[in-house]
Amino acid sequence: MTQYWPFSGLIRQGALRERLIVSLDLRDREDALALVDRLARVVGMFKVGRALFVGGGPEFIRELRRRGAEVFLDLKFHDTPQKMLRAAVEATRLGVKMFDIHPYGSSCGSTEMMTRTRAEIARICRTEGLRRPSILAVAMLAELKSANSSPRSPESPDRVTEIARFAAAASLDGVVTWPHEVPRVRDTCGRRFIIVTSGVRLREAGSPAAHAITAADAIRAGADYVVIGSPIWRAAEPLRAVREITDDIERGLRNSPRRAFEILNPRPA
Template sequence: MTEGSPARERLALAVDLPLDQGLALYAQVAPFMGYAKVGLSLFVEHGPAAVTAFQKLGGRVFLDLKLHDIPNTVELAATRAGALGVALLTVHAAGGEAMLKAAVRGAREGARSQGHPPPRVLAVTVLTSLSAEDVTAVGLTGAPEAAAQRLAQLAVRAGVDGLVCSPREAEGLRRLLGPSPLLCTPGIRPAGAELGDQARAETPAFAVRAGADVLVVGRPVHAAADPVAAARAIATEVSFG
């Protein structure tokens, strides 16, 4: 695999680090990872400045806020996110159809107001940290795969651009929904890596074969003795599946 290959546009680095460390790390691995995923911790601490900092490095920002509130509140927040020029924005599918529609509407309007391409709004189905027992405990019926499929169908009807699911649900969602929704899979762990708090993790090759479009990787790169080598190896695995 060469730097700048198509695999780069399928990989997102979760920059859940202090901002200066996250920027330094992303600058190192950017040849292999096209997205910088700005999550709650960075955004709570730094706000829009965290987004613009990674954009200045050439990263496409994946703003992972998992919005979940009443439709009006989510629409306002999505409008602000769209105005920042982010590429991807997450909301919770469990927020319901009206909220999902409001998120899409807000994100598109915010981007239009500033002359940006509209972000893709991704609906989170079942968090990858939840086991089958956890899914039952929070009130969802059936196995995680069944819950993810129900939430995914709801979200697609509401007009979202894609879905966030574990690699284990991706194949079933692709069969159910066809090629159009973008499927994003966190919980990516190279073979032999520590699972941490991910209950339904899989390897990059597994996720690619299952139909994932964008893979989110964090700790396997953060914690690597050589982050560049780790990112290169993951990109190679994505390229050849």
């Protein structure tokens, strides 16, 4: 399904909202639910991290799903193989649209753990009639330092593309990475590989700093999703903040060097 309608040159509005993931880095469960109620119709997904999940547990995810929200469960699963597989299965049963895993096996050039996770989730979805979530590897240098066992320095940009290659080889759906890594990952893994990025800056009045990467910049470089949190839920008018971000995403799509039919919606049905 393309993001552009070739006969009209227009971008579907639904495609714009699907590109935005709002991070629920709020301490209070009720505040998070209130924000979801306000934004569920205008954003594609909500990210739940460790703090909110520890506070609300699986029932919080179920409540989000009951309210019609899609969920990116950002727990970076990292444990023994058996425990990690169980966690991945339970995330799938909760109905999340995405979850991520720490690619600790890939530092040794092995894709075994990622491959096993992908295969087990596919099996569970077939046998239980569940929707298969997208499985992402964490390819952010700050997150990889503690797991690195390679002689290559974890500070090297090559580390990110290495993780992305291993994830693609294991048939994972994509990676989570920083905006400045997006072009390398896209060039390495192709157009159907999902790239989720966080750390983008909002477009502000005047000229942005030279090093700032906006949502438009990230999408133009090849990202499929941008994760934004506090600039939305701290805004006086969160709906207006969302509109400004989706406008920026549209600018990125219109100016993308990829041809119209290559700008795909990579999310599984």
